[in-house]
Amino acid sequence: MLNRLKSIKFVMLVSFVSSLLLAIIYSSVKPMVDTNIILDKKQSILKSIGVDTSLLSNNEIEIKYKNHIIELVVDNNGDIVKNIDLSDIEWKENKSSGQTNYIVKSEGELLINKYLPIYQSKNPNGYIIPISGKGLWSTLKGYFAVSEDKSSTLGIVFYAHGETPGLGAEIDKAWFQNQFKIDQEKKIFDEDRNLKSIKVNKQKNTLGKPYEVDGITGATVTSDGVTKFLKRDLQRYINFLRVLN
Amino acid sequence: MLKNKVFTDPLIDNNPITRQVLGICSALAVTVKVEQAIVMTFALTFVLTMSNVIISLFRKYIPHNVRIIIQLTIIASLVVLIDLVLKAFLYSVSKELSVFVGLIITNCIVMGRADAYAMNNNVKNSFIDGLGNSFGYGLILIIVAIFREFFGSGAIYGITIIPSSLYDSGYIDNGLMLLAPGAFIVLGLIIWLQRTKTGFIED
């Protein structure tokens, strides 16, 4: 009995010490991690339009971001909203569907998905839409860029996911993402301005097909997931995307 | 060190994967490409040696009937700590390794060696045991990855080996190699080879 008490006390001591240690490290490291996350998002946005920032310092990345990107907010009708900043929007992940809910606090009320974040890019000119959804093991989060005509794809980037290295994680590789670049001539709208989105096709024969890209062999769930949530997230911005300025 | 039995045993004769049957889950998950296998080996070496050392240091104080909980707490804390430090200082690296983090905590090798060796041996030997098991693990991982990447994608370490002329004349990558069944079969064949050479027969 005494032995058992001693063991329990020891376990509690070890748990306490390790939790304390981790908590201390976590809180001291958190500001650095948060900065890293924000910077990483900016790098991803720039990467989606083809601006490579991998060798730049933090300051240089911020400068590039200011030069290329304008943060905008649109409403469900597709109109640009001037009195709300992108930073006013809280991004909350819906755990079961992987979709991101955009929440704005206005006059004590919580407005969900009424105002959506979007990024406008200069040089190349285009628009960048945040996307998220379920893969096989995790929620994928990224950005999808279209050019000025709001139909030709500029690029795609994923800044967070937990997919299998070598399978689902191939979405990070150049061979996959290059298919979305402007020279590949992929489009999300057909001639009648219907939303076709991009299908990630398991077969590797999509060269020349404007609404499909090659998928990842052995990563069906991840590929299908991307197809599904890309269309779902683009559908949210449909009123904005349909209008050509 | 090459003569030290504590180091050389786990390389082939007492290999963690093929003999002790530990660390299989990750051997399936991260052997699709050689690059991942190498990263995982480094990560495991780091964690295994540190956890063996820490547990060996405290081995005289850990009560037997709660040793599992204590060992796991130490291992999990270590891995989470490394992950936090990476996130703060080497963010891009931590993104690549984030999947591996969970795989290392549950990697049976870390827990298995902690309970089987570090609890009963001194710090120096525990450290060497950690090194030996990590290298033995890495050896198998890299061999399996070479097979899977070669037959599954026609490349090794990302460098395409199979010439495009072969593809044009009808050669297709073996997709099954990219999935877990491929790993099992390759592993089975490697075990066959190893045991035929060392003469070990299971009853």
Next chain:
Amino acid sequence: MAEILEHYLSLATKSIFIENILLAYFLGMCSFLALSNKVETASGIGKAVIFVNAITVPLNWFIKNYFLDEGALASWTGIEAFETVDLSFLTFIAFIATIAAAVQLVEMFLDRFSPKLYSSLGIFLPLIAVNCSILGSSLFMGERDYAFMESVVFGISAGIGWHLAILTMSAIRYKLRYSNIPDGLKGLGITMILTGLLAIAFLSFSGINL
């Protein structure tokens, strides 16, 4: 009422057969390969896994929803300052701690009531604690944000699925005793190849949507 039953039934069927945690997600391999040689041992560890899973997934659900998630602490203590507290970095440790405690319980139980099983399990009894399928079940529960009842059903079913897989393998290996297997392939080698074949068979389930 029937709809609720159907929901849980399809969750159970999915977790046991279609998304079998061992043959479809490949979690829990080490113990599976090492302990499938005798039917009694396989059955023993299978039951242990069901037990540990059945307790830990719901228990971890509590921990996640009342301690770890952002604002979770605020929901029951009522202290406003806790609204922004996010303890999810402790997820791994907290989950593993409950699992380790459950395994320690199982070990004490077996040591007292079934020493034969205890010794035949050997090192793999404490290794249930790092059995990726058990931690995986809890992590899936968190990732998919199950409700409480769902996590109970999922925990039990995932355990049953694992038990089913190891029992199947031990039965096959039992039949193999009289087969003419080359020396180097006996035991672990042929089990690997068999698992590969079983896995290919279970791949056929992957298109089913329940």
